[in-house]
Amino acid sequence: VTASKPPLAPPGRAGRAPRSGAVDPFEASLEAIGSPAFLLHGAEVVRANQRGLALLEREPDALRRPDARRIPVPGVPDHAVVVLPEIPGDATTRAAAAARQWGLTPRHRDVLALLATGVSNGGIARALACSEKTVEAHVTVILDRSNAASRFELIARFWGGA
Amino acid sequence: MSDTPTIAEIVDPRVRRRAAELEASLRTLDGEPPNLAWLAPRLVELLGCQRGGAYGYRADEGRVRIAYLNVVGFCGPEYQQDLDAAFSRDPHGTVAYDPLRPEPTQRNRVVELRTERIDRLAENRGGMASLRRRHRWLAEHQLRVLVCEGASVLAWVGVLRETPFRAREKTLLRALVPALRRRLSLERQLSSTPLAFGTLAAAIEAIGTAALLVRAPSTVVHANAAGRTLLEANPVAGLDAIRAAGPTAFTWTPLALPGLPPHWLVVRVRPPEDPAPRLAAVARRADLTPRQREVLARVVVGEANKTIAFALGISENAVELHVTALLHRLASASRSELVAQFWSGAP
Numbered sequence: 001v002t003a004s005k006p007p008l009a010p011p012g013r014a015g016r017a018p019r020s021g022a023v024d025p026f027e028a029s030l031e032a033i034g035s036p037a038f039l040l041h042g043a044e045v046v047r048a049n050q051r052g053l054a055l056l057e058r059e060p061d062a063l064r065r066p067d068a069r070r071i072p073v074p075g076v077p078d079h080a081v082v083v084l085p086e087i088p089g090d091a092t093t094r095a096a097a098a099a100r101q102w103g104l105t106p107r108h109r110d111v112l113a114l115l116a117t118g119v120s121n122g123g124i125a126r127a128l129a130c131s132e133k134t135v136e137a138h139v140t141v142i143l144d145r146s147n148a149a150s151r152f153e154l155i156a157r158f159w160g161g162a
Numbered sequence: 163m164s165d166t167p168t169i170a171e172i173v174d175p176r177v178r179r180r181a182a183e184l185e186a187s188l189r190t191l192d193g194e195p196p197n198l199a200w201l202a203p204r205l206v207e208l209l210g211c212q213r214g215g216a217y218g219y220r221a222d223e224g225r226v227r228i229a230y231l232n233v234v235g236f237c238g239p240e241y242q243q244d245l246d247a248a249f250s251r252d253p254h255g256t257v258a259y260d261p262l263r264p265e266p267t268q269r270n271r272v273v274e275l276r277t278e279r280i281d282r283l284a285e286n287r288g289g290m291a292s293l294r295r296r297h298r299w300l301a302e303h304q305l306r307v308l309v310c311e312g313a314s315v316l317a318w319v320g321v322l323r324e325t326p327f328r329a330r331e332k333t334l335l336r337a338l339v340p341a342l343r344r345r346l347s348l349e350r351q352l353s354s355t356p357l358a359f360g361t362l363a364a365a366i367e368a369i370g371t372a373a374l375l376v377r378a379p380s381t382v383v384h385a386n387a388a389g390r391t392l393l394e395a396n397p398v399a400g401l402d403a404i405r406a407a408g409p410t411a412f413t414w415t416p417l418a419l420p421g422l423p424p425h426w427l428v429v430r431v432r433p434p435e436d437p438a439p440r441l442a443a444v445a446r447r448a449d450l451t452p453r454q455r456e457v458l459a460r461v462v463v464g465e466a467n468k469t470i471a472f473a474l475g476i477s478e479n480a481v482e483l484h485v486t487a488l489l490h491r492l493a494s495a496s497r498s499e500l501v502a503q504f505w506s507g508a509p
Binding site for chain 2: 022023024025026028029030033034035037039049058069071072073074076078079080081083089091115116117119120141148149150151152153154155156158159160161162
């Protein structure tokens with residue numbers, strides 16, 4: 001008999017998941033934390049939110065950081081919710097969370113991560129090896145989904161400033 | 163199952179009322195403290211026993227272990243260790259069923275067992291008998307049910323006492339099985355850990371802003387520390403005030419909790435960061451004029467030149483000149499970069 005391990009990423013909720021649908025309560029709570037968060041059993045990651053997953057991809061040892069905040073699960077030994085502080089200037093994990101919130105595709109997410117650091121459409125096109133026209137189309141969708149009035153408002157909102 | 167009794171059929175009105183209360187508790191998430199810690203004492207009391215409760219199993223690299231233990235009348239930690247050791251040594255020598263996959267006839271059925279019979283069924287290969295000796299639990303009657311979802315055990319739920327059980331107690335426990343099953347399978351769904359409403363509570367606590375778990379129509383089931391402070395500040399209007407504040411102040415996420423009335427996770431929207439400290443730091447570092455600082459304050463929240471010109475009562479041309487000067491002073495290649503640099507660094 002083997003222990004069945006729950007998948008790290010919630011199934012079927014990536015990309016354009018309906019925003020009105022009911023969400024698994026634990027997933028909803030982990031996502032609402034905002035910064036990278038995990039459910040740990042001992043040292044093993046049982047669940048993680050989007051920012052947590054993105055952070056672990058970039059930095060596999062992130063959970064060993066000394067500034068991790070631990071909230072033990074009452075009544076269940078060896079389990080804790082662990083929250084890591086946001087890394088200042090980290091557009092990648094923020095873009096992953098924003099993509100989820102706004103229902104963006106992985107491609108939009110990559111465009112957003114560059115756009116948010118102030119890269120021009122031409123610069124984004126070069127970085128992602130596609131045409132500037134394509135980038136423009138992506139930016140239009142992102143502005144629409146994020147409900148931002150301009151590219152600048154989007155950047156400010158992306159970083160929590162508007 | 164046509165022979166499943168219902169609580170309404172329990173004859174004694176006092177017992178019926180207490181059983182109905184227990185069933186109602188299993189239907190809500192209000193049963194604080196978390197992890198169904200309230201279940202064992204209430205079950206034991208209802209069934210007139212000295213000890214009992216619930217525990218669950220998990221597979222750990224092919225061995226059976228106790229996943230959680232929620233009992234009264236036993237020395238908790240020590241009992242869990244001993245039980246765990248007995249199960250991981252030889253589960254089939256300990257109990258007369260497969261703890262991870264009992265036979266269909268053993269699932270969700272209330273059975274009464276005497277300790278001698280348990281020993282015989284388990285072929286007395288040491289496990290339970292030595293555990294009993296250690297815990298001075300010699301001759302007892304046991305009434306238990308393996309609450310199952312499909313083939314897997316959600317929990318062993320049962321009670322123990324020195325005198326035999328009567329039909330009344332068996333009926334009572336049988337009547338509670340559907341509610342136990344619903345609740346325990348919900349607990350499993352709430353987290354990968356069974357009996358883990360506590361896991362949800364810990365995650366809600368970790369939300370840095372006020373957060374509430376709300377049940378339709380308007381009951382606060384759980385609140386984190388910031389949420390409790392918020393409710394205490396307005397004890398009269400409470401949830402109504404939160405609802406009236408609208409979706410820009412609080413997000414209401416509908417939760418998937420099959421078999422329960424609608425629930426929402428209500429989280430206070432984080433206010434946008436106050437730009438003042440960053441503005442002051444930038445103005446000092448780049449030696450900005452008061453006018454440049456005013457323009458910068460508007461540029462960084464995404465305002466267009468025309469809007470800025472109107473707000474400050476100057477021409478759009480003048481705004482353009484200020485913006486150009488700002489780009490130069492802050493060494494930004496573009497307006498986008500300026501906004502990004504302003505917000506993205508450590509405050």
